[in-house]
Amino acid sequence: MLHDLVLKVFHALDRPDANGEKIKALYNSYGHDEISVTEIRETQGGTDFIKIKIPGINGKATGGNAPTLGVIGRLGGVGARPKQKGFVSDGDGALASLSAALKIVDMKNKGENLEGDVIVATHIDPNAPTIPHDPVPFMGSSVDMTVMNEYEIDNEMDAIITIDTTKGNRITNFRGICITPTVKEGYILRVSESLIDILQNVTGKPASVLPITTQDITPYGNDIYHINSILQPCTATEKPVVGLAITSEVTVPGSGTGASQLNDIEEAARFSLEAAKLFGYSKVSFYDAEEFSKLVSLYGSLSHFQTLGVE
Numbered sequence: 684m685l686h687d688l689v690l691k692v693f694h695a696l697d698r699p700d701a702n703g704e705k706i707k708a709l710y711n712s713y714g715h716d717e718i719s720v721t722e723i724r725e726t727q728g729g730t731d732f733i734k735i736k737i738p739g740i741n742g743k744a745t746g747g748n749a750p751t752l753g754v755i756g757r758l759g760g761v762g763a764r765p766k767q768k769g770f771v772s773d774g775d776g777a778l779a780s781l782s783a784a785l786k787i788v789d790m791k792n793k794g795e796n797l798e799g800d801v802i803v804a805t806h807i808d809p810n811a812p813t814i815p816h817d818p819v820p821f822m823g824s825s826v827d828m829t830v831m832n833e834y835e836i837d838n839e840m841d842a843i844i845t846i847d848t849t850k851g852n853r854i855t856n857f858r859g860i861c862i863t864p865t866v867k868e869g870y871i872l873r874v875s876e877s878l879i880d881i882l883q884n885v886t887g888k889p890a891s892v893l894p895i896t897t898q899d900i901t902p903y904g905n906d907i908y909h910i911n912s913i914l915q916p917c918t919a920t921e922k923p924v925v926g927l928a929i930t931s932e933v934t935v936p937g938s939g940t941g942a943s944q945l946n947d948i949e950e951a952a953r954f955s956l957e958a959a960k961l962f963g964y965s966k967v968s969f970y971d972a973e974e975f976s977k978l979v980s981l982y983g984s985l986s987h988f989q990t991l992g993v994e
Contacts, residue, residue, distance in 0.1 A: 684949065684953070685782055685783070685786050685949050685952050685953055685956070686945060686949050688782050688785045688786050688789065688952075689778065689779075689782040689945060689948055689949050689952060690945075691709065691785070692706075692709070692778055692781045692782045692785060693770065693778055693943075695709050696761045696770060696774060696777065696778060696781075696807065696809075697761075697769060697770040698809070699762065699764055699809055699810075700809070701761060701762070701807055701809045702720075702731050702807055702809075703720030703721075703722070703731030703732070703733050703806075703807050704720055704731070706718075706720075706731075706733055706781065706807060707720050707733070709785070710735065710784075710785065710788060713785065713788050713789060713792060714788075714792060715735075715737070715788045715791075717735065717736045717737065717738070718733065718734070718735045718736075719733070719734045720732070720733055721734075721834060723826050723830060723834065724825075725825060725826050725827065725830070727812055727823075727824075727825045727826075728808070728810055728811070728812070728825030729808070729825055729826070730760070730806045730807060730808035730811075730824070730825050730826055731806060731807045731808070732804070732805075732806045732831075732834040732835065733781075733804065733805055733806065733807060734802065734803070734804045734834070734835075734837065735781075735784045735788075735802070735803045735804070736800065736801075736802050737784065737787050737788060737791065737797070737800065737801045737802075737803075738800050739796060739797045739798050739799040739800045739801070739963050740796050740797070740798050741798050741799065741963070742797075742798070742799045742800030742963070743800055743839060744800050747799075749798045749799035749800070749963045749964070749965075750799050750841040750842070750962055750963065750965060751799055751800040751801070751802060751839050751840055751841050752799065752800075752801050752802070752840070752841070752842060752843075752844070752958060752959045752962040752963070753801075753802050753803075753804070753836070753837060753839075753840030753841075753842065753843040753844070753922075754780050754783055754784070754801065754802070754803045754804075754843075754844050754845075754846065754955045754959070755776075755780065755803075755804050755805065755835045755836070755843060755844070755845045755846070755916055756776040756777040756778070756779060756780030756781065756803070756804070756805030756806075756846050757776045757805075757831075757835075757845045757846060757847040757912050757913055757915065757916070758773045758774055758775075758776040758777050758805070758806070758822065758847065758848070758912075758937075759773050759808070759811045759812075759821070759822030759823050759824040759912075759937065760773060760774065760808035760809065760810065760811020760812075760822055760823075760824065760825070761773070761774030761777055761778075761807055761808065761809055761811075762774070762808070762809035762810060762811065763810075763811055763812070763813055763822060763938045764809055764810045765810075766813060766938070767938055767939075767940050768940065769940040769941070770940060770943060771822060771937060771938050771939060771940055771942075772848050772850060772935055772936065772937050772938070772939045772940075772942035772943055773811075773822035773848050773937035773938065774848075774943070775846075775847075775848040775929045775943055775947075775948050775951070776805065776845075776846040776847045776848055776929070777805040777806070777807065778943070778948050779846045779927075779929065779948045779949075779951035779952045779955070780803050780804075780805050780846050780952070780955065781803065781805060782948070782949070782952040783803065783951075783952040783953075783955040783956050783959070784801070784803035786952065786956055787801055787956065787959065797959055797960055797963050798960075798963030798964050799959070799962060799963025799964075800839070800963075801959045801963075802837050802839060802840055804834070804835040804836070804837065805835065806826075806831065806834070806835070808824070808825050810825070811823060811824055811825055812824070812825065813937075813938045821851065821911070821936075821937055821938075822937035822938050828902065828903040828904070828912065828915055829902075829919070831915070832915065832916060832918065832919035832920075833919075835916065836916055836919055836920050840920075840922055841922060841962075842922055842923045842924075842925075842962065842969045843916055843917075843920065843922055843923070843924045843925070844924075844925055844926075844927050844954075844955055844958060845913055845914065845915075845916050845924060845925070845926050845927065846926075846927045846929070846951050846955065847911055847912060847913035847926065847927075847928060847929070848911075848928075848929050848937055849893060849910065849911055849913055849926075849928035849929060849930050850929070850930060850931040850934065850935035850936075850937070850942070851911065851934055851935065851936055851937055852910055852911075852934065853934060854894055854910075855891075855893060855928065855930040855931075856932055856933075857891065857930060857931075857932055858930060858931050858932050858944065858947060859886060859888070859891065859929075859930060859947055859950065860882070860885075860886065860891075860927060860928065860929055860930065860947060860950050860951050860954060861882075861890070861891035861892055861893045861927075861928050861930060862874065862875075862878055862879075862882055862890070862891075862892060862893065862925055862926065862927055862928070863892065863893045863895050863913065863914065863925055863926035863927075863928070864892065864895065864925075865923050865924070865925050865969050865970045866895075866900050866914055866917040866923070866924050866925070866926075867917070867921070867922070867923045867924070867970055867975060868921055868984065868985060868986045868989065869900065869984070869985030869986050869987065869988035869989055870975065870978060870979075870985050871895065871897070871900060872923075872970050872971075872974075872975065873970075873971075874890075874892055875925065875967070875968060875969050875970065876968075877961070877966070877967045877968050878925060878958065878967065878969070881954060881957045881958055881961070881967070882954060884957065885950055885953050885954045885957060886950055891930075893910075893913075893926060893928045893930075895910065895914065895926070896910075897988065899913075899914050900914050900917050900918070900988055900989075901918065901988055901989075901991075901992070902915065902918040902989065902990065902991055903915060904991055905991050905992055911937075913926040913928060914926050917989070918988075918989045918990075919989070923969035923970045925969060927951055927954060927955065929944075929947050929948065929951050930947075931944075
């Protein structure tokens with residue numbers, strides 16, 4: 684279980700001066716220095732992008748050939764100051780992804796390194812804006828979505844899990860975590876059976892799947908409704924992407940404070956950890972490559988859904 688690590692990361696994020704350097708210092712205290720912090724500022728403010736690389740026994744970083752799992756904590760901000768004081772629900776994606784990375788580092792320190800490399804990326808903004816959205820307000824972001832994708836997606840990632848708070852809707856009426864179907868190059872593919880196995884092992888419950896639509900896999904900026912930003916990484920990569928949603932029984936705004944659930948965030952972090960363990964051994968498949976090739980040969984490329992489209 685990762686509860687103690689989740690709380691350590693939470694205390695580093697739940698403060699008005701939260702930033703990438705404080706997170707970097709936390710990892711440094713565990714002897715890990717393969718972490719980069721990049722501050723990006725735009726007209727609405729700024730944020731610190733964080734990327735943590737944890738080399739595996741047979742990963743690309745050491746000249747091996749084990750696949751690399753990417754874990755992206757997707758969010759607008761960890762705080763909505765000055766409108767709200769404290770850690771907001773939207774920050775759960777950053778909290779879960781950073782907790783998973785810290786656990787992998789802790790395991791490595793104890794002599795139990797994973798087979799493949801793991802790259803975890805997210806960003807830290809304690810002063811993010813909010814924007815109108817139905818049925819509850821969204822958290823906005825101080826930087827554009829294209830900038831997020833640029834700094835959070837890494838070309839070395841062979842598959843991506845993107846963690847996002849997904850509570851501001853009326854279609855996931857339970858508390859916990861669920862996964863999306865795999866998305867690749869504009870195609871919404873079948874739900875990964877091996878990820879279902881991991882989800883059920885972690886939660887001890889039947890697997891739940893977040894229903895997504897074509898709208899959700901298109902880029903922000905096209906003035907089309909999106910459930911949230913959970914699948915925005917799929918618009919900027921050809922690698923398979925699966926969303927890991929942290930959900931609630933009722934609609935909870937991303938800008939709401941006091942709404943983060945320790946057990947749910949811990950489950951999201953633990954799911955990512957278990958996926959990383961097996962992915963390095965190629966025991967987790969995000970999609971069927973042969974079936975995907977057949978789909979493309981039958982119906983053509985759908986990569987235009989990764990663009991803003993044609994006016």
